[in-house]
Amino acid sequence: MNFSNYIKTPLEQWIEEQYRTNGVLIPQDLDIDRIAMIFGVDIVYYDNNSFSDNDDKVIFIDRRYEQTEQRKAFFHELCHVIRHSGDQRWMPDLFREAQENDANRFALYAAIPFFMLEQIKLPVNRSELISLLVSDYQCFPDFVELRFKQVEDRISNSEFISTFTYGGTTKSNYELTVNEASDLDLIYLQQPRIHSLYGLDDFSRPHALVIEQRLGFDWNKPLHLNVERNYKLLSQSFYRTRYDATVQPGDLSVPPNQSEYVTINLSRVAWRHGQDVTRLILPLEAIDDAINF
Template identity: 45%
Template sequence: MDLSLYYETELEQWISSRYIQHGILCPSDLDIDEVSTAFKVDLVEYEGPPFSCNMTDVIFLPKGIDTLTKRLVYFHELCHVLRHAGNQRQMPELFLQQQEIEAERFIQYAAAPFYMIKELPLGESQKEAVELIASEFTLPYKFSYARLLQIQNRILNQITAQENARIPGGNRNERDAQELCIQSEETQRIMTQLSRQLSKGVKKLWQE
Protein backbone atom coordinates (compact mmCIF):
# COMPACT_ATOMS: atom_id res chain seq x y z
CA MET A 1 0.00 0.00 0.00
CA ASP A 2 1.61 3.22 -1.22
CA LEU A 3 0.68 5.70 1.50
CA SER A 4 2.19 8.56 -0.50
CA LEU A 5 -0.93 8.41 -2.71
CA TYR A 6 -3.27 9.21 0.16
CA TYR A 7 -4.87 12.65 0.08
CA GLU A 8 -6.48 14.51 2.98
CA THR A 9 -9.83 16.26 3.01
CA GLU A 10 -10.02 19.89 4.12
CA LEU A 11 -11.30 18.81 7.54
CA GLU A 12 -8.46 16.33 7.90
CA GLN A 13 -5.91 18.96 6.92
CA TRP A 14 -7.41 21.37 9.45
CA ILE A 15 -7.13 18.82 12.27
CA SER A 16 -3.60 17.76 11.34
CA SER A 17 -2.44 21.36 11.19
CA ARG A 18 -3.94 22.20 14.58
CA TYR A 19 -2.48 19.08 16.16
CA ILE A 20 1.02 19.74 14.85
CA GLN A 21 0.85 23.39 15.96
CA HIS A 22 0.09 22.17 19.48
CA GLY A 23 2.87 19.59 19.53
CA ILE A 24 0.61 16.55 19.12
CA LEU A 25 2.94 14.44 17.02
CA CYS A 26 2.55 10.77 17.94
CA PRO A 27 -0.18 8.42 19.26
CA SER A 28 0.93 8.82 22.87
CA ASP A 29 0.26 12.56 22.57
CA LEU A 30 -3.43 11.78 21.95
CA ASP A 31 -4.14 11.16 25.62
CA ILE A 32 -7.42 13.04 26.09
CA ASP A 33 -6.15 14.94 29.12
CA GLU A 34 -3.11 16.10 27.16
CA VAL A 35 -5.21 17.07 24.13
CA SER A 36 -7.58 19.00 26.40
CA THR A 37 -4.65 20.85 27.94
CA ALA A 38 -3.18 21.65 24.52
CA PHE A 39 -6.44 23.18 23.30
CA LYS A 40 -7.31 24.73 26.68
CA VAL A 41 -10.46 22.65 27.02
CA ASP A 42 -11.78 21.71 30.45
CA LEU A 43 -12.72 18.05 30.84
CA VAL A 44 -15.35 17.10 33.42
CA GLU A 45 -16.68 13.65 34.32
CA TYR A 46 -20.14 13.57 35.87
CA GLU A 47 -23.28 11.48 36.31
CA GLY A 48 -24.99 12.23 33.03
CA PRO A 49 -24.82 11.97 29.22
CA PRO A 50 -21.94 13.46 27.21
CA PHE A 51 -22.20 17.01 25.95
CA SER A 52 -20.02 20.06 25.44
CA CYS A 53 -20.22 23.83 25.68
CA ASN A 54 -18.40 25.67 22.92
CA MET A 55 -18.88 29.01 24.68
CA THR A 56 -16.87 27.98 27.76
CA ASP A 57 -14.77 25.22 26.11
CA VAL A 58 -15.90 22.46 28.44
CA ILE A 59 -16.50 18.78 27.62
CA PHE A 60 -18.65 16.68 29.95
CA LEU A 61 -18.20 12.90 29.83
CA PRO A 62 -20.17 10.23 31.74
CA LYS A 63 -18.46 8.62 34.70
CA GLY A 64 -17.77 4.90 34.34
CA ILE A 65 -17.70 4.82 30.55
CA ASP A 66 -15.18 2.30 29.14
CA THR A 67 -11.89 3.63 27.81
CA LEU A 68 -12.42 2.90 24.10
CA THR A 69 -15.91 4.40 23.99
CA LYS A 70 -14.77 7.34 26.09
CA ARG A 71 -12.11 8.29 23.55
CA LEU A 72 -14.52 8.29 20.61
CA VAL A 73 -17.14 10.26 22.53
CA TYR A 74 -14.45 12.72 23.61
CA PHE A 75 -13.26 13.42 20.06
CA HIS A 76 -16.88 13.85 18.95
CA GLU A 77 -17.41 16.52 21.59
CA LEU A 78 -14.02 18.09 20.85
CA CYS A 79 -15.25 18.85 17.34
CA HIS A 80 -18.19 20.78 18.75
CA VAL A 81 -15.88 22.81 20.98
CA LEU A 82 -13.26 23.59 18.34
CA ARG A 83 -15.37 24.04 15.22
CA HIS A 84 -18.99 24.76 16.08
CA ALA A 85 -21.00 27.67 17.42
CA GLY A 86 -24.45 27.94 18.94
CA ASN A 87 -26.51 25.98 21.45
CA GLN A 88 -27.47 22.61 19.96
CA ARG A 89 -30.54 22.45 22.19
CA GLN A 90 -31.96 25.55 20.54
CA MET A 91 -30.74 25.42 16.93
CA PRO A 92 -32.77 24.26 13.89
CA GLU A 93 -32.79 20.50 13.32
CA LEU A 94 -31.05 20.71 9.93
CA PHE A 95 -28.21 22.78 11.35
CA LEU A 96 -27.90 20.35 14.25
CA GLN A 97 -27.68 17.40 11.86
CA GLN A 98 -24.93 19.12 9.86
CA GLN A 99 -22.88 19.63 13.02
CA GLU A 100 -23.35 16.01 14.06
CA ILE A 101 -22.27 14.74 10.63
CA GLU A 102 -19.09 16.80 10.78
CA ALA A 103 -18.43 15.63 14.35
CA GLU A 104 -18.59 12.00 13.21
CA ARG A 105 -16.13 12.71 10.39
CA PHE A 106 -13.95 14.61 12.84
CA ILE A 107 -13.58 11.50 15.02
CA GLN A 108 -12.03 9.51 12.16
CA TYR A 109 -9.25 12.03 11.65
CA ALA A 110 -8.77 13.27 15.22
CA ALA A 111 -8.66 9.82 16.87
CA ALA A 112 -6.28 8.33 14.27
CA PRO A 113 -4.52 11.07 12.26
CA PHE A 114 -3.00 9.92 8.99
CA TYR A 115 0.32 11.69 9.58
CA MET A 116 0.74 9.41 12.60
CA ILE A 117 -0.59 6.27 10.92
CA LYS A 118 1.88 6.56 8.05
CA GLU A 119 4.76 6.34 10.53
CA LEU A 120 3.57 2.94 11.81
CA PRO A 121 4.99 -0.35 10.48
CA LEU A 122 1.64 -1.47 9.06
CA GLY A 123 3.05 -4.40 7.05
CA GLU A 124 1.10 -6.24 4.37
CA SER A 125 -1.54 -8.00 6.47
CA GLN A 126 -4.75 -6.03 6.85
CA LYS A 127 -5.58 -7.79 10.11
CA GLU A 128 -2.20 -6.95 11.63
CA ALA A 129 -2.48 -3.35 10.42
CA VAL A 130 -5.91 -2.96 12.02
CA GLU A 131 -4.68 -4.47 15.28
CA LEU A 132 -1.69 -2.13 15.28
CA ILE A 133 -3.86 0.95 14.74
CA ALA A 134 -6.28 -0.17 17.45
CA SER A 135 -3.41 -0.76 19.87
CA GLU A 136 -1.40 2.39 19.12
CA PHE A 137 -4.39 4.74 19.23
CA THR A 138 -6.42 2.86 21.90
CA LEU A 139 -9.43 2.46 19.63
CA PRO A 140 -12.11 -0.21 18.98
CA TYR A 141 -11.15 -2.82 16.38
CA LYS A 142 -14.19 -2.00 14.21
CA PHE A 143 -13.33 1.70 14.17
CA SER A 144 -9.69 0.94 13.33
CA TYR A 145 -10.78 -1.36 10.51
CA ALA A 146 -13.02 1.35 9.06
CA ARG A 147 -10.20 3.91 9.25
CA LEU A 148 -7.77 1.59 7.45
CA LEU A 149 -10.41 0.77 4.85
CA GLN A 150 -10.96 4.47 4.31
CA ILE A 151 -7.25 5.01 3.73
CA GLN A 152 -7.04 2.07 1.31
CA ASN A 153 -10.07 3.28 -0.64
CA ARG A 154 -8.69 6.81 -0.83
CA ILE A 155 -5.44 5.45 -2.27
CA LEU A 156 -7.32 3.23 -4.73
CA ASN A 157 -9.36 6.23 -5.85
CA GLN A 158 -6.16 8.16 -6.44
CA ILE A 159 -4.70 5.34 -8.53
CA THR A 160 -7.94 5.10 -10.52
CA ALA A 161 -7.96 8.85 -11.10
CA GLN A 162 -4.38 8.78 -12.34
CA GLU A 163 -5.17 5.92 -14.71
CA ASN A 164 -8.29 7.70 -16.03
CA ALA A 165 -6.25 10.82 -16.62
CA ARG A 166 -3.93 8.84 -18.91
CA ILE A 167 -6.82 7.49 -20.99
CA PRO A 168 -7.86 9.79 -23.87
CA GLY A 169 -11.47 10.86 -23.47
CA GLY A 170 -11.63 9.78 -19.82
CA ASN A 171 -14.83 11.06 -18.22
CA ARG A 172 -13.42 12.15 -14.89
CA ASN A 173 -10.34 13.98 -13.78
CA GLU A 174 -8.34 13.50 -10.61
CA ARG A 175 -10.19 16.15 -8.62
CA ASP A 176 -13.59 14.76 -9.63
CA ALA A 177 -12.55 11.30 -8.48
CA GLN A 178 -11.37 12.63 -5.13
CA GLU A 179 -14.58 14.52 -4.48
CA LEU A 180 -16.86 11.71 -5.60
CA CYS A 181 -15.03 8.92 -3.77
CA ILE A 182 -14.17 10.32 -0.34
CA GLN A 183 -15.50 7.20 1.36
CA SER A 184 -16.78 3.87 0.14
CA GLU A 185 -20.29 2.73 1.05
CA GLU A 186 -18.77 0.04 3.27
CA THR A 187 -16.75 2.61 5.26
CA GLN A 188 -19.78 4.85 5.66
CA ARG A 189 -21.89 1.89 6.81
CA ILE A 190 -19.36 0.86 9.44
CA MET A 191 -18.91 4.39 10.76
CA THR A 192 -22.67 4.97 10.95
CA GLN A 193 -23.26 1.65 12.70
CA LEU A 194 -20.47 2.32 15.18
CA SER A 195 -21.81 5.79 15.92
CA ARG A 196 -25.27 4.40 16.67
CA GLN A 197 -23.84 1.69 18.91
CA LEU A 198 -21.80 4.23 20.85
CA SER A 199 -24.79 6.53 21.25
CA LYS A 200 -26.97 3.71 22.54
CA GLY A 201 -24.24 2.44 24.84
CA VAL A 202 -23.60 5.81 26.44
CA LYS A 203 -27.32 6.47 26.85
CA LYS A 204 -27.84 3.07 28.48
CA LEU A 205 -24.89 3.63 30.81
CA TRP A 206 -26.35 6.95 31.94
CA GLN A 207 -29.80 5.48 32.54
CA GLU A 208 -28.58 2.50 34.58
Protein backbone atom coordinates in the same frame (compact mmCIF):
# COMPACT_ATOMS: atom_id res chain seq x y z
CA MET B 1 -0.28 0.13 0.04
CA ASN B 2 1.23 3.29 -1.40
CA PHE B 3 0.69 5.95 1.26
CA SER B 4 2.16 8.59 -1.06
CA ASN B 5 -1.12 8.53 -3.02
CA TYR B 6 -3.12 9.54 0.04
CA ILE B 7 -4.56 13.06 -0.18
CA LYS B 8 -5.33 14.90 3.04
CA THR B 9 -8.33 17.19 3.25
CA PRO B 10 -7.79 20.77 4.49
CA LEU B 11 -9.42 19.82 7.79
CA GLU B 12 -7.02 16.92 8.19
CA GLN B 13 -4.07 19.16 7.35
CA TRP B 14 -5.19 21.69 9.95
CA ILE B 15 -5.43 19.03 12.67
CA GLU B 16 -1.96 17.74 11.75
CA GLU B 17 -0.55 21.26 11.94
CA GLN B 18 -1.97 21.75 15.45
CA TYR B 19 -0.56 18.40 16.57
CA ARG B 20 2.91 18.94 15.12
CA THR B 21 3.13 22.49 16.48
CA ASN B 22 2.38 21.19 19.98
CA GLY B 23 4.60 18.11 19.87
CA VAL B 24 1.87 15.52 19.35
CA LEU B 25 3.83 13.20 17.09
CA ILE B 26 3.14 9.58 18.05
CA PRO B 27 0.01 7.69 19.18
CA GLN B 28 1.13 7.79 22.80
CA ASP B 29 0.92 11.61 22.65
CA LEU B 30 -2.83 11.48 21.95
CA ASP B 31 -3.82 11.87 25.59
CA ILE B 32 -7.23 13.53 25.62
CA ASP B 33 -6.40 15.88 28.50
CA ARG B 34 -3.34 17.06 26.59
CA ILE B 35 -5.30 17.46 23.35
CA ALA B 36 -7.98 19.43 25.20
CA MET B 37 -5.34 21.80 26.55
CA ILE B 38 -3.91 22.35 23.06
CA PHE B 39 -7.30 23.41 21.72
CA GLY B 40 -8.18 25.49 24.79
CA VAL B 41 -10.97 23.17 25.89
CA ASP B 42 -11.82 22.03 29.42
CA ILE B 43 -12.86 18.47 30.30
CA VAL B 44 -15.23 17.70 33.16
CA TYR B 45 -15.58 14.06 34.20
CA TYR B 46 -18.95 13.31 35.80
CA ASP B 47 -21.56 10.58 36.21
CA ASN B 48 -23.83 11.21 33.25
CA ASN B 49 -23.96 11.11 29.46
CA SER B 50 -21.17 12.83 27.54
CA PHE B 51 -21.92 16.14 25.81
CA SER B 52 -20.30 19.50 25.11
CA ASP B 53 -20.98 23.16 25.81
CA ASN B 54 -19.75 25.04 22.75
CA ASP B 55 -20.11 28.52 24.26
CA ASP B 56 -18.01 27.74 27.34
CA LYS B 57 -15.70 25.32 25.47
CA VAL B 58 -16.28 22.49 27.92
CA ILE B 59 -16.59 18.77 27.18
CA PHE B 60 -18.41 16.69 29.77
CA ILE B 61 -17.23 13.07 29.74
CA ASP B 62 -19.08 10.24 31.45
CA ARG B 63 -16.44 8.83 33.80
CA ARG B 64 -18.42 5.60 34.06
CA TYR B 65 -17.21 4.84 30.51
CA GLU B 66 -14.07 2.81 30.04
CA GLN B 67 -11.13 4.67 28.50
CA THR B 68 -11.78 3.74 24.87
CA GLU B 69 -15.37 4.97 25.04
CA GLN B 70 -14.23 8.19 26.72
CA ARG B 71 -11.74 8.82 23.92
CA LYS B 72 -14.36 8.23 21.24
CA ALA B 73 -16.75 10.66 22.92
CA PHE B 74 -14.01 13.24 23.45
CA PHE B 75 -12.84 13.48 19.83
CA HIS B 76 -16.42 13.70 18.60
CA GLU B 77 -17.37 16.43 21.07
CA LEU B 78 -14.09 18.28 20.45
CA CYS B 79 -15.23 19.00 16.91
CA HIS B 80 -18.50 20.48 18.16
CA VAL B 81 -16.66 22.78 20.56
CA ILE B 82 -14.04 24.16 18.17
CA ARG B 83 -16.01 24.13 14.88
CA HIS B 84 -19.73 24.44 15.64
CA SER B 85 -22.17 26.80 17.28
CA GLY B 86 -25.76 26.59 18.43
CA ASP B 87 -27.79 24.12 20.47
CA GLN B 88 -28.64 20.96 18.52
CA ARG B 89 -31.82 20.47 20.53
CA TRP B 90 -33.38 23.40 18.68
CA MET B 91 -31.74 22.96 15.27
CA PRO B 92 -33.49 21.85 12.06
CA ASP B 93 -32.67 18.24 11.22
CA LEU B 94 -30.46 19.12 8.25
CA PHE B 95 -28.23 21.40 10.31
CA ARG B 96 -27.95 18.87 13.12
CA GLU B 97 -27.14 16.13 10.61
CA ALA B 98 -24.45 18.28 8.99
CA GLN B 99 -22.80 18.94 12.36
CA GLU B 100 -22.87 15.26 13.31
CA ASN B 101 -21.33 14.23 9.98
CA ASP B 102 -18.61 16.83 10.43
CA ALA B 103 -17.90 15.62 13.98
CA ASN B 104 -17.67 12.01 12.81
CA ARG B 105 -15.12 12.97 10.14
CA PHE B 106 -13.17 15.09 12.59
CA ALA B 107 -13.01 12.25 15.12
CA LEU B 108 -11.48 9.89 12.55
CA TYR B 109 -8.82 12.43 11.59
CA ALA B 110 -8.02 13.50 15.15
CA ALA B 111 -8.03 10.08 16.83
CA ILE B 112 -5.97 8.32 14.12
CA PRO B 113 -3.94 10.99 12.30
CA PHE B 114 -2.59 9.89 8.95
CA PHE B 115 0.84 11.43 9.49
CA MET B 116 1.28 9.04 12.43
CA LEU B 117 -0.28 6.10 10.63
CA GLU B 118 2.09 6.30 7.68
CA GLN B 119 5.10 5.94 10.00
CA ILE B 120 3.98 2.53 11.25
CA LYS B 121 5.06 -0.71 9.60
CA LEU B 122 1.67 -2.30 9.12
CA PRO B 123 1.08 -6.07 9.11
CA VAL B 124 -0.15 -7.60 5.87
CA ASN B 125 -2.79 -9.63 7.65
CA ARG B 126 -5.95 -7.55 8.06
CA SER B 127 -6.92 -8.77 11.53
CA GLU B 128 -3.38 -8.24 12.82
CA LEU B 129 -3.37 -4.74 11.33
CA ILE B 130 -6.64 -3.79 13.03
CA SER B 131 -5.46 -5.26 16.33
CA LEU B 132 -2.24 -3.26 16.16
CA LEU B 133 -4.06 0.01 15.51
CA VAL B 134 -6.63 -0.72 18.22
CA SER B 135 -3.77 -1.14 20.68
CA ASP B 136 -1.73 1.86 19.52
CA TYR B 137 -4.58 4.36 19.23
CA GLN B 138 -6.88 3.03 21.98
CA CYS B 139 -9.92 2.96 19.70
CA PHE B 140 -12.67 0.42 19.10
CA PRO B 141 -12.10 -2.11 16.27
CA ASP B 142 -15.06 -0.82 14.23
CA PHE B 143 -13.74 2.75 14.53
CA VAL B 144 -10.27 1.63 13.41
CA GLU B 145 -11.75 -0.37 10.54
CA LEU B 146 -13.74 2.67 9.39
CA ARG B 147 -10.68 4.92 9.47
CA PHE B 148 -8.43 2.47 7.65
CA LYS B 149 -11.11 1.80 5.04
CA GLN B 150 -11.29 5.57 4.56
CA VAL B 151 -7.53 5.64 3.97
CA GLU B 152 -7.73 2.75 1.50
CA ASP B 153 -10.60 4.35 -0.41
CA ARG B 154 -8.83 7.69 -0.60
CA ILE B 155 -5.71 6.09 -2.00
CA SER B 156 -7.73 4.19 -4.60
CA ASN B 157 -9.54 7.42 -5.50
CA SER B 158 -6.38 9.52 -5.70
CA GLU B 159 -6.35 9.38 -9.49
CA PHE B 160 -9.93 10.62 -9.52
CA ILE B 161 -9.17 13.49 -7.14
CA SER B 162 -6.12 14.44 -9.21
CA THR B 163 -8.46 15.43 -12.05
CA PHE B 164 -9.13 18.60 -10.04
CA THR B 165 -5.44 19.53 -10.01
CA TYR B 166 -4.36 22.47 -12.14
CA GLY B 167 -2.69 20.93 -15.16
CA GLY B 168 -1.38 23.72 -17.37
CA THR B 169 -2.72 26.18 -19.89
CA THR B 170 -3.60 24.07 -22.89
CA LYS B 171 -7.11 24.24 -24.22
CA SER B 172 -7.82 20.59 -23.41
CA ASN B 173 -7.10 21.24 -19.74
CA TYR B 174 -9.67 24.01 -19.65
CA GLU B 175 -12.55 22.35 -21.43
CA LEU B 176 -15.83 22.43 -19.58
CA THR B 177 -17.38 19.00 -19.09
CA VAL B 178 -20.84 18.99 -17.54
CA ASN B 179 -23.46 16.27 -18.03
CA GLU B 180 -21.72 14.93 -21.14
CA ALA B 181 -22.66 11.26 -20.96
CA SER B 182 -26.13 10.86 -22.41
CA ASP B 183 -25.85 7.08 -22.16
CA LEU B 184 -25.58 7.51 -18.38
CA ASP B 185 -28.81 9.49 -18.28
CA LEU B 186 -27.00 12.52 -16.84
CA ILE B 187 -28.13 15.13 -19.37
CA TYR B 188 -29.88 18.25 -18.19
CA LEU B 189 -31.70 20.92 -20.14
CA GLN B 190 -29.73 23.66 -18.43
CA GLN B 191 -25.98 23.73 -18.87
CA PRO B 192 -24.32 25.73 -16.07
CA ARG B 193 -20.91 27.28 -16.58
CA ILE B 194 -18.17 26.04 -14.26
CA HIS B 195 -14.86 27.71 -13.49
CA SER B 196 -12.06 26.93 -11.08
CA LEU B 197 -11.25 29.43 -8.33
CA TYR B 198 -7.72 29.54 -6.92
CA GLY B 199 -6.51 30.97 -3.64
CA LEU B 200 -3.84 33.64 -3.51
CA ASP B 201 -1.25 31.39 -1.88
CA ASP B 202 -1.79 28.03 -3.59
CA PHE B 203 -1.96 27.37 -7.32
CA SER B 204 -1.41 23.62 -7.05
CA ARG B 205 -5.15 22.96 -7.16
CA PRO B 206 -8.34 25.05 -7.17
CA HIS B 207 -9.77 26.26 -3.90
CA ALA B 208 -13.31 25.85 -5.19
CA LEU B 209 -15.46 25.38 -8.27
CA VAL B 210 -17.82 28.20 -9.20
CA ILE B 211 -21.01 26.93 -10.85
CA GLU B 212 -23.08 29.64 -12.50
CA GLN B 213 -26.58 29.39 -13.97
CA ARG B 214 -28.03 32.77 -14.91
CA LEU B 215 -31.36 31.25 -15.92
CA GLY B 216 -31.69 29.53 -12.56
CA PHE B 217 -31.11 25.98 -11.39
CA ASP B 218 -33.69 23.22 -11.54
CA TRP B 219 -34.00 22.80 -7.77
CA ASN B 220 -36.15 19.69 -8.09
CA LYS B 221 -33.38 17.66 -9.72
CA PRO B 222 -29.86 16.77 -8.61
CA LEU B 223 -27.00 18.31 -10.57
CA HIS B 224 -24.42 15.85 -11.95
CA LEU B 225 -20.95 17.18 -12.75
CA ASN B 226 -18.48 15.36 -14.97
CA VAL B 227 -15.03 15.91 -13.50
CA GLU B 228 -12.88 13.98 -15.94
CA ARG B 229 -11.00 17.13 -16.94
CA ASN B 230 -10.07 20.44 -15.35
CA TYR B 231 -12.25 23.52 -15.39
CA LYS B 232 -11.55 26.85 -16.97
CA LEU B 233 -9.83 29.32 -14.68
CA LEU B 234 -12.10 32.07 -13.39
CA SER B 235 -10.63 35.13 -15.09
CA GLN B 236 -12.55 38.00 -13.56
CA SER B 237 -12.37 39.22 -9.97
CA PHE B 238 -14.48 37.12 -7.64
CA TYR B 239 -16.94 38.73 -5.25
CA ARG B 240 -19.61 36.99 -3.21
CA THR B 241 -23.17 38.19 -3.72
CA ARG B 242 -26.52 37.44 -2.14
CA TYR B 243 -27.24 35.16 -5.09
CA ASP B 244 -24.37 32.83 -4.13
CA ALA B 245 -24.69 29.63 -2.09
CA THR B 246 -21.93 27.41 -0.68
CA VAL B 247 -22.29 23.68 -1.29
CA GLN B 248 -21.59 21.56 1.81
CA PRO B 249 -20.26 17.98 2.00
CA GLY B 250 -23.72 16.74 2.99
CA ASP B 251 -25.08 18.09 -0.30
CA LEU B 252 -22.77 15.82 -2.33
CA SER B 253 -22.67 12.19 -3.33
CA VAL B 254 -20.76 10.03 -5.80
CA PRO B 255 -23.03 7.91 -8.05
CA PRO B 256 -22.36 4.16 -7.77
CA ASN B 257 -19.87 2.91 -10.36
CA GLN B 258 -19.55 6.44 -11.81
CA SER B 259 -16.54 7.83 -9.99
CA GLU B 260 -16.05 10.49 -12.65
CA TYR B 261 -19.20 12.26 -11.45
CA VAL B 262 -20.20 14.22 -8.38
CA THR B 263 -23.88 14.83 -7.66
CA ILE B 264 -25.17 17.95 -5.90
CA ASN B 265 -28.49 17.63 -4.11
CA LEU B 266 -29.91 20.99 -5.19
CA SER B 267 -33.02 20.66 -3.05
CA ARG B 268 -30.85 20.71 0.09
CA VAL B 269 -29.06 23.83 -1.14
CA ALA B 270 -32.38 25.52 -1.91
CA TRP B 271 -33.71 24.61 1.53
CA ARG B 272 -30.87 26.60 3.13
CA HIS B 273 -30.50 29.48 0.68
CA GLY B 274 -33.75 29.75 -1.27
CA GLN B 275 -34.31 29.45 -5.02
CA ASP B 276 -33.02 32.87 -6.09
CA VAL B 277 -29.46 31.53 -6.11
CA THR B 278 -27.75 31.77 -9.51
CA ARG B 279 -24.24 30.70 -8.51
CA LEU B 280 -22.95 27.81 -6.40
CA ILE B 281 -19.57 27.81 -4.66
CA LEU B 282 -18.31 24.23 -4.36
CA PRO B 283 -15.18 24.03 -2.13
CA LEU B 284 -12.80 21.23 -3.00
CA GLU B 285 -12.72 20.37 0.70
CA ALA B 286 -16.40 19.48 0.40
CA ILE B 287 -15.68 17.31 -2.65
CA ASP B 288 -12.83 15.54 -0.85
CA ASP B 289 -15.00 14.85 2.18
CA ALA B 290 -17.87 13.51 0.06
CA ILE B 291 -15.58 11.19 -1.89
CA ASN B 292 -13.46 9.95 0.97
CA PHE B 293 -15.90 9.52 3.83
